Amino acid sequence: MNPLLKFIVIAIISAFLLPFVGADCFSEQGYPGSTMGGGSLTVLSCPSGAQMYLDQVLEGITPVYLQSVSNGTHPIMLIKEGYKNWQGTVNVKDTEPALVKATLEPFSKVVNIVSNPTGADVYIDDIYTGVTPITLTNVFPGSHYLTLKKAGYWNYNTYFSTNNADNTVYVTMIPSLFTPHPTSIPVTIIPTINPTTNPTISDFGAITIQSAPPGASVSLDGQYSGITPVTLSSVHIGNHNLELRLSGYNTWQTGVSVSPRTETSLSVTLTKGGSSKPNGYYAVHSNVNGAKIYFDDKLKGIIKNNGFSLKTTSAQYQSYGVEMNGYEPYYGDISKTPVNGGIVHLDAMLIKSNYQGRATGWYVIRTILNGAKVYFDGKYMGSTKNYGLVVQVYPATTQYSSYKVTYPGYKTVEGLFTEAPDSFGTVDVDVTLSKN
Numbered sequence: 001m002n003p004l005l006k007f008i009v010i011a012i013i014s015a016f017l018l019p020f021v022g023a024d025c026f027s028e029q030g031y032p033g034s035t036m037g038g039g040s041l042t043v044l045s046c047p048s049g050a051q052m053y054l055d056q057v058l059e060g061i062t063p064v065y066l067q068s069v070s071n072g073t074h075p076i077m078l079i080k081e082g083y084k085n086w087q088g089t090v091n092v093k094d095t096e097p098a099l100v101k102a103t104l105e106p107f108s109k110v111v112n113i114v115s116n117p118t119g120a121d122v123y124i125d126d127i128y129t130g131v132t133p134i135t136l137t138n139v140f141p142g143s144h145y146l147t148l149k150k151a152g153y154w155n156y157n158t159y160f161s162t163n164n165a166d167n168t169v170y171v172t173m174i175p176s177l178f179t180p181h182p183t184s185i186p187v188t189i190i191p192t193i194n195p196t197t198n199p200t201i202s203d204f205g206a207i208t209i210q211s212a213p214p215g216a217s218v219s220l221d222g223q224y225s226g227i228t229p230v231t232l233s234s235v236h237i238g239n240h241n242l243e244l245r246l247s248g249y250n251t252w253q254t255g256v257s258v259s260p261r262t263e264t265s266l267s268v269t270l271t272k273g274g275s276s277k278p279n280g281y282y283a284v285h286s287n288v289n290g291a292k293i294y295f296d297d298k299l300k301g302i303i304k305n306n307g308f309s310l311k312t313t314s315a316q317y318q319s320y321g322v323e324m325n326g327y328e329p330y331y332g333d334i335s336k337t338p339v340n341g342g343i344v345h346l347d348a349m350l351i352k353s354n355y356q357g358r359a360t361g362w363y364v365i366r367t368i369l370n371g372a373k374v375y376f377d378g379k380y381m382g383s384t385k386n387y388g389l390v391v392q393v394y395p396a397t398t399q400y401s402s403y404k405v406t407y408p409g410y411k412t413v414e415g416l417f418t419e420a421p422d423s424f425g426t427v428d429v430d431v432t433l434s435k436n
Contacts (some may be wrong), residue, residue: 026101038094041066043076045102050080062102069098078102109139111160112168113146116360117424120150120173132171139167148173158325170326172360174390175426205258207232209244211268216246221371221408231263236368246270280338284308284320286348291324295334296371297385312338319373319383322348331380333373361421363391365405367431372407376400395423405431 025046043052045062052064055074059066062078069092078086083104092098113122115132122129125145129136132148146169148156153173160169209218211228218225218232221240225232228244235258244252249270258264284293284307291303293310295317301308303322321331327350338344365374366388374381374389377400381391384405393400399420405413410433421427 038096039067039069039071039092040097041069041074041090041092041100042097043078043090043100043102045078045080045086045104047080047104050078050083050086050102050104053077053079076100076102078104080104109137110167111136111139113148113171114168115148115150115156115171115173117150117173120148120153120156120171123147123149146171172392174392175362175364205235205237205260206263207235207240207242207256207258208263208265209242209268210266211244211246211252211270213246213249213270216244216249216252216268216270219243219245228268242266244268244270248272280312280342280344282310282312282317282320282334282338282346283343284310284322284346284348286322286330286350288322288324288327288350291322291327291348291350294321294323295319297321297383319380320346320348321382322350324350327352331382333380361393361395361423362426363393363400363403363417363421364426364428365389365391365403365431366429367405367433369407369410369433372405372410372431372433375404375406377402378404393421395420395425403429405433407433410435 026044041054041064043054043062043064043066045052048062050062052059052062054066054069054076056077071092071094073089073091076088076090083106086102086104088100088102090098090100113132113134113136118132120132122132122134123146124136124139126147144160146156146158146160148171150173153175156171156173158169158171160167207220208231209228214228216228218228218230220232220235220242237258237260239255239257242254242256250273252268252270254266256264256266282295284303286303286306286308289303289306293300293302293308295310296319300310316337317334319331319333321329323329330348330350332346332348334344334346336344363376365384367384368387370383370385370387372384374384374391376391382389400417402417403415413431413433415429415431417427419427
């Protein structure tokens with residue numbers, strides 16, 4: 001079988017075993033051959049990048065080319081992370097160059113993928129490998145991209161590494177806001193409101209915004225919405241406030257009316273003025289490196305060296321969140337805006353989750369306004385996006401009694417929960433926000 005075809009077949013079957021090693025692997029590294037003369041030594045490895053020890057002395061990283069090696073038999077050892085140590089000997093003569101080719105054998109890795117609920121399709125590095133729960137053997141060492149898919153739930157994407165001490169990945173699937181649930185636990189709503197239905201296409205329009213110069217920050221109804229040129233899709237019909245900001249230019253504001261299934265186009269010429277200096281920075285401090293950081297539910301970066309800095313020239317954020325798989329998420333309000341080069345410090349202490357692999361449930365708050373803040377028992381839980389907010393809980397331990405939904409310019413809506421969700425069940429609440 002052709003070596004390349006063999007590699008493809010092996011990769012598909014095993015998903016991510018060690019790529020096929022053949023003659024081409026060595027030839028790509030080059031070999032000076034007789035040009036080095038007698039008493040020389042060339043050491044090649046597949047894969048390359050291994051530490052090469054000759055007579056127990058580190059001589060370099062493969063491929064290694066040595067000259068003036070003494071005659072006789074010498075021990076060789078190759079070391080590379082994720083692979084078994086390779087040991088052998090070489091006989092060096094002053095009459096001809098010596099060559100060593102070593103194929104390194106990877107350590108076999110085992111990874112367990114567990115999801116709540118079970119029955120999710122598993123893709124590793126975009127290759128389908130089975131259904132959860134699943135144990136994968138002979139996983140190639142290193143980092144891999146994991147995707148879980150299940151009807152009625154959002155796709156889950158993350159990275160995992162086989163270098164972890166515990167190679168078990170726990171994933172909680174989040175139900176889709178627009179998927180009907182078979183059961184719904186009734187709630188008592190204070191004040192009494194008319195339940196809303198899921199939005200339909202006739203409830204929305206779009207706004208396309210271009211600016212000269214481009215690169216302006218766009219805010220719709222006080223919520224950051226992108227950088228020009230930009231098209232804002234799924235904008236609720238009715239009147240909205242639009243604002244454009246660009247460092248060194250005057251702020252531009254207007255009111256815009258959105259009609260059903262209609263795209264409204266705006267072309268804006270910004271005038272020079274305003275401050276060309278940044279207003280300041282948000283500094284997020286957290287105890288977990290690699291955690292994702294959200295401002296107003298928009299991903300802005302990850303924690304590195306226990307911190308993250310976000311420069312802001314115009315945007316005024318209202319909330320932030322820090323999330324990491326295996327930890328309880330942290331959400332907080334932002335009460336200050338950095339000015340004149342100042343810094344607003346935000347803390348996010350993450351707590352290790354004690355409920356990995358255990359049954360979970362969800363509260364689903366539905367509203368037609370994106371960016372509405374949701375509170376449970378006075379605790380901020382996040383802001384609505386995609387016309388709702390899904391809050392994960394553990395039925396055996398987590399109980400909430402009340403909720404509150406707020407949005408600038410609208411009346412606050414409060415309500416009581418009469419029951420908590422069952423295992424893998426939901427409590428659905430439809431909230432209608434009316435203007436003041």
